[in-house]
Amino acid sequence: MNQKYSSVLALELAIYQVHEDGYEPTEKIVEFWKKYDINTIQNTINTVLKHAPAYRKSGNIVQLCHKQIFAVDLMRLLIAYFHIHTDRIDISQLDISDAATTQSSLDQLEITKRIHEFFGGIID
Structure with missing residues (x-):
């Protein structure tokens, strides 16, 4: 694959991964923080x-x-x-449902879910 497009594909696959059986968002959070510290994140973004x-x-x-x-x-x-994780802050009461971006994000996830199911059906 062309190196130029591999990073774009990786980002797309990260979005579709949320629709796989057994996807656990908390595992992704733990994996991230085990892999990166704040200084590394800042340097990488720069x-x-x-x-x-x-x-x-x-x-x-x-x-x-x-x-x-x-x-x-x-x-x-x-x-x-x-x-939130290190101080064990409960975020269950956070509500972003009225944010302008929430519906757009939910719509996008629904589209990726349908695409994931379509290609999953072809592969099976």
Whole structure:
């Protein structure tokens, strides 16, 4: 496979993986935190931003700012999840159902579920 597209495929497969029998999100969280520390995550995000072709070649300052803002938001999210797990914070009462992005995310997961089931039916 072309190296250029392998990272895109890996991201797509991560999305479809949630529909596999036995998928356990808590296992993914534990695996992540066993694999990465906060400093490594920060350094990796910085490296990805600095070496992304669109980052270096783009003259679009809005696009560059969006990528940096997203990277910072992602870093904040990961640190928050880390604290939730290490401090044993109960998040069962969190409700994001009214967030504008929730329905869009649920719709996207439903689409990937149908695609996963379709290809799963072909393979079986």
